Amino acid sequence: MMHGAIMGLAIHDLPLVRRLLVDASAPEVLHAVRLAPFGYMLTLRAGEQMVDMFAFMHGHWRPEWTLSATASDWQAHAEFTPSFVMAGSGQASFATPAQVISQPPLAENGYAGEWRAIAAMMRGEAPPPDLDEIVQDFTFALAIAEQASTMIEEGAGQ
């Protein structure tokens, strides 16, 4: 379950997480907990940085999907719309000790953006994505999924 949860659910965030890391070459899962009916708590370390990942699938109407990156003197925060409706983009903010800059929602969500990127590629108006980046995204996610599922199988964190 843990492997599937990461490669099926967390995978939506992990490429973004990887881009926020200084050294994403060897992510280390320090702790993993499986939540019933479906969810996880993960503590990761990547170089000098730490990552907290939490997911919980519930049965009510209001999903909440967020990403925050925090340092001593700045914080970036994004709130995403559900992926299963055309509800426009998420919204984001960037805070420093002096100010907060916000990006309000845009009309299109990421899926529309992906299709436009594919269309531009097919028309030869944009280059294809860097294959090395895609491979690194995949191996980053796979390393986390394999470590976390092994940790769960061995009974840690339960």
Next chain:
Amino acid sequence: MTSVKLECDGMAGVWERALAASLPASVQWAERDGDVVLIGRQDGWAARLRARMEAGQRRFIVIDPQVGAAGQLSDTIAMAERIGAHIVLCETHADNPAVAPFRVGLNGTYAAATITGQGEAPMGDLVLQQLRLARAAGFAPDAVLHAAADARRALATVQAHYGEDSALLRLTAVYSRAGEAHHRLMLHGRTESASLHLWSDPLARPGQAFHICEQQTTEQPTIYESAHRAALRRLSAASDPVPAGAVLRQWDHDACLAMVIAGAG
């Protein structure tokens, strides 16, 4: 209207102003012989509390007791029990007036609670704020299952109980000067969620709380009142106060957990 003489020991002006605003009792600030002694938040709060008890005072509010006293309260507890002191701990997050009605509004089985927060306090105090908020919301922390921390961040999974049920607490605390210092508690159940967002300054800013179930979302009304003013009201109104020893032992338990997390490496 009842008149109360407040005596301050180690408090900065901002705390006094936040406390005094629109108090339900007439307040006089006293240099000595106050009806209630307010003990400030510095690390030496336990020693100052003992000194004031030895000097004959019996009623105290300790403002945001710092985690540094963890594991060192046995003498303070013994003295408080011996003289029958009445001690109220006043914690900016746990005692925010939004917390008690938030807890009353909970109506579900929650498998996990997450608390994310940030601020400029030392890591042990940030974690303690989270543990105390969880307890005030009904999640009593029992033991640390895993923690990873340094001076700038702490991630921890804590075994807790919520009523008769066991539950997991997930704590994420980050040192940051960006944005506003805050903590957000979220409770996660199969068909219910609940969220409580509290700011970390001592002002009378209302928290933001809502409960979600399959049928509805309920936004919880709250009031413009600081945790400190609420604590003074509690002290003034209590006809059957919680014994000081029990108050301090419970705080010490949570503070020791916070120190374990903050020192986890």
